[in-house]
Amino acid sequence: MSFEPVQVGDDVWSFEHLRSYSFPYTIETAGSAVELQIDIVFSCHCFSRKPELGTALPDAPWVYKTATETRILDRERYDDSRNILPGMMHELVTRRILFAGTENFMTIETINSQGKNGYYQVFFVVSRKEGVKRRLELKVQSAYFVEDLHRRAQPKSMRPVRFKLIATAAYERRKLRPGR
Secondary structure, eight states: OOOEEEEEETEEEEOOGGGEEEEEEEETTEEEEEEEEEEEEEEETTTEOOOOOTTTOOOOOGGEOOOOOOEEEHHHHHHHHHHHHHHHHTTTGGSEEOSSSOEEEEEEEEETTEEEEEEEEEEEEEEEESSSSSSSEEEEEEEEEESOOOEEEEGGGBOOOOHHHHHHHHTTTOOOOOOO
């Protein structure tokens, strides 16, 4: 998946930093090592936000439409997707990962974004690609800065999970359960 550049005022927003890429990764399943390719893809939620209910959409350059939704371009999300997200994704296999729901996961970085202290949250899912042997897809569903974590998103109250377990479960088409 790739995104076309967007002209916003005098700026051109390029999304080269969100270009899909792959990396090799080895898991163990049924007592054997299996070499996988993991494809990383990004959604437009990394640089846009949902329109607020009851408010009119802004002028055209700030509206971002996909086949399934209309979103608003967000300067802070865009800047953070360029400055923070690539590094976090390249470190993902060694980062602390938490269950964010029944089928998705998150990783959090404490940061200072545009002069504000807070947290950069990255939410993702991993699934086995159909019709392709030994290939998984990791889709970054959303990534954004918050000053305060939601009460249910406190790292101390969320169960951690290793990336190797996520990849193995996806390859074996098993669902992981966050447990208690």
